[in-house]
Amino acid sequence: MLNGKIIKGIGGFYYVDTENGLYECRARGIFRKQKVTPLVGDRVSISVVDEETKKGVVEEIDKRDTELIRPPIANVDKALIVFAIKNPNPNLSLLDRFIVLAEKENLEIVIIFTKADLDEEDNLEELKRIYESTGYKVIPVSNKTKLNIDRIKDELRENVVVFAGPSGVGKSSLLNEIDSKFELQTGEVSEKIKRGKHTTRHAELLKLECGGMVADTPGFSSLTLDDIQETELKEYFIEFEDFDDCKFGSRCIHENEPSCSVKEAVESGEISKERYDSYIQLLREIRQGKRRY
Template sequence: MIDGRIMKGIGGFYYVDTEDGLYECRARGIFRKNKQTPLVGDRVQISVVDEEKKIGVVETLYKRDSELIRPPIANIEKALIVFSVKNPTPHLSLLDRFIVLAERENLEIVIILTKVDLDDENLTEKIKGIYELTGYKVIPVSSKTKENIDKVKEELKNSVVVFAGPSGVGKSSLLNEIDSEFKLQTGEVSEKIKRGKHTTRHAELLKLQCGGIVADTPGFSSLTLDDIDENELKDYFIEFDEVDSCRFGNKCRHENEPSCGVKEAAETGEISKIRYNSYIQLLNEIRQGKRRY
């Protein structure tokens, strides 16, 4: 038996990185019977079927420290959420969805703003202002001018990191700049719909020359929060915790309650009004989703 980590999964085959090399594995049928599906990032134990051909079988799935549903990936420590300031135009409500899902898994979050060399509307500073006020690190980058590529490398060292964000924002281009050994396929933004074409077809872990492991994942145009309860959503807007307690304490949803400190903080600028409005929008979407079932 050998311990390893699933680096890629395609068509029922799992490619497991071990100290003895990379093995192509099938998973035991018992996982399907127990309604378990191995994920990229899983720490596993395998048995070797053919050492020469590097073929094995996944025998054991170890307990996960974290699990993202979309992208489906396990044991990530940090989320680098990548959005462009132009082509495509950033939708902050979508960015907040990514943040909520990462916060739910207790991941460290860093926001990467790409294509800053195209920013002719000062969106970079506006977005930085919103999310740095919230408490997140924001790194503006340009694959074209190489601005702050070194800072992104520092975030990747000695960590298992997911690169997540919509299609067309330049995730693959950025990874190609970070590591010269990568030759990831990149795509252009559709002129008709102003959204990116999908170039990453599956989640895959990639080893970096600078140390650490990164997941390049398919881009998404929308993310649902169907499995999040409306009462817990506020816990994933971390700036709310910094506001003095509301009249109703932890039971306050920061919506229509009187004497709500969070609502007052949004009005005074102590916290971002844009972020607060995003919270209300997501709260309503969760409720509407629950009504459909």
């Protein structure tokens, strides 16, 4: 059998990238009986049915390290969360929402701030203060000056990544800088999206020249917090972990409780007030059952 990775799945066919090339495969019926659906990103073993036409059968699916629901991709290594320093100005509440969703899926997170050449007010230092002190890697980039493009390539190399972020921050432009052939593929993806709301969208992994793979979806397609419980949210604000000696112990949700070590850390500056404010906003949103996209 051949080992490979599913890079596209559509209409019951799975396209598996192997050392011997790309094979169009069906999945064994046993998966349906086991209620297992192969996903893009799955590491699989296939049997070859016809070498000349590159046809095969998915025989085995390895255990998944991660599994995203929206987009449906397995074994993603990193989320590259992309915001602009300016035009548009970064919405930190929205950025923290992306972080929470990536933390929930146990992804490595890298925060990228584009348009660094426009940072005349030196806002980057404040953003780095907030997020580097939290524990995240922060990389400013500029397509205009080529700042840190090589660093982004290093983050991508040998990894499967999703790019996430609002429109207008330069995700597509950054990908075009990273990979000279990606511009055409981005156009193809755009055409798929334009086909209408009833068209089935399929996830796909695209190979990059630097050795990594990127999902052709724009990261997390839904930003709802429907699957996160009120008592669970604090787990995805990783800086809270260092302050676990609250009066009410693990039952403390760090909102109105007395003798809360997290609130005390906010007061002392050990936890960013901006991050804590985002936490409270998201906590109340979950409680009220709001839906935001």
